[in-house]
Amino acid sequence: MSYELKSARYLAADALRAAVRPGDAVADATMGNGHDTLLLCELVGDTGRVYAFDVQSQAVESTRRRLAEAGLTDHARLFLMGHEHMGEVVQEPLSAVVFNLGWLPGGDHAVTTRWETTQKALDAALALLKPMGVLLICAYPGHEEGERERRELTAYLSALPPQRFNVLHQRFLNAGPGAPECFIAQKQNY
Numbered sequence: 001m002s003y004e005l006k007s008a009r010y011l012a013a014d015a016l017r018a019a020v021r022p023g024d025a026v027a028d029a030t031m032g033n034g035h036d037t038l039l040l041c042e043l044v045g046d047t048g049r050v051y052a053f054d055v056q057s058q059a060v061e062s063t064r065r066r067l068a069e070a071g072l073t074d075h076a077r078l079f080l081m082g083h084e085h086m087g088e089v090v091q092e093p094l095s096a097v098v099f100n101l102g103w104l105p106g107g108d109h110a111v112t113t114r115w116e117t118t119q120k121a122l123d124a125a126l127a128l129l130k131p132m133g134v135l136l137i138c139a140y141p142g143h144e145e146g147e148r149e150r151r152e153l154t155a156y157l158s159a160l161p162p163q164r165f166n167v168l169h170q171r172f173l174n175a176g177p178g179a180p181e182c183f184i185a186q187k188q189n190y
């Protein structure tokens, strides 16, 4: 595939392709329509595991269908559950955790990720990451809660100790206000 400098989601997907290996355990914190869950299933292969979370049954069903069409249902454990509970069901170190914040495309805009629960989920995700594991986040500051989430997220990630995490923030400078942004944090060997 040719290199495409197109959107925050492409940047996050590129980082996942670089970071995830067959056999890894990973998590999709915001299943939505299952695009990221599918990519993760492809990357971890037959011997890996993908934990995926969403609060909407519509998202879980959409993801289940997408995985079934690709013949990859066995690779994933889909939870109709808020990602803030991730630490209660994931009992093994993860190579990657991906968050695609905001609302379900084509769904109810009132059901959007919110900073209070996102923060709890990030605490859990950072604790679960194994050394050199990565956290990928796409944020959408084009709506009020999304802008609040982006602002709080920036402060939260900026405060992570550099001895334990390297943190990168990518945004398209000429895409105008509200354009999606990508954040990547990698746990260090310590």
Ligand SMILES: C[S@@+](CC[C@H](N)C(=O)[O-])C[C@H]1O[C@@H](n2cnc3c(N)ncnc32)[C@H](O)[C@@H]1O
Pocket (backbone or CB within 6 Å): 029, 030, 031, 032, 033, 034, 035, 036, 037, 053, 054, 055, 056, 059, 081, 082, 083, 084, 100, 101, 102, 103, 104, 105, 111, 112, 113, 114, 117, 118
């Ligand atoms: C932008 S969509 C995700 C798109 C998805 N990554 C994909 O590939 O299609 C954001 C999703 O986050 C979900 N969400 C909102 N609050 C949540 C929470 N507390 N825990 C898990 N998912 C949540 C929404 O229901 C929505 O489906």
